[in-house]
Amino acid sequence: MYKVAIVSALLWSGLAASATEKDHQVKYCEGIIEYYLPDRTRVDCLTESHAIEYDFGRKWAEAIGQSLHYAQITGKEAGIVIIYKGQKDDKYIARMNKVIGHYSLPIKVWTVDYIK
Numbered sequence: 001m002y003k004v005a006i007v008s009a010l011l012w013s014g015l016a017a018s019a020t021e022k023d024h025q026v027k028y029c030e031g032i033i034e035y036y037l038p039d040r041t042r043v044d045c046l047t048e049s050h051a052i053e054y055d056f057g058r059k060w061a062e063a064i065g066q067s068l069h070y071a072q073i074t075g076k077e078a079g080i081v082i083i084y085k086g087q088k089d090d091k092y093i094a095r096m097n098k099v100i101g102h103y104s105l106p107i108k109v110w111t112v113d114y115i116k
Helices: 002-016 021-028 057-074 087-102
Strands: 032-036 042-046 050-056 077-084 107-113
Touching: 021 032, 021 042, 021 050, 021 077, 021 107, 042 057, 042 077, 050 057, 057 077, 057 087, 057 107, 077 087, 087 107
Parallel strands: 050 077, 077 107
Antiparallel strands: 032 042, 042 050
């Protein structure tokens, strides 16, 4: 009975575990991770030149606002890293780039592959 429970728990934890934004920050950020600002918000990755928000494709609109907010407070350039999980993210990236272009927003965008 106990062996079945342990195996089930191990299988369940493996299925439930998935890479988070933080996992991607740790792997790809070349600056300070989770930099706290005076207003108690946190920049996902603060480099010498950019205040960068890491997010999954479906959260592209939030990423625009957050990156601009962080840039304004830090005096750095705004940046977004989209964590790319596959073709389904293409529509989100297209929407984001369309808004950034339409309003000439000063945001640098990168993509990184989802960590499996």
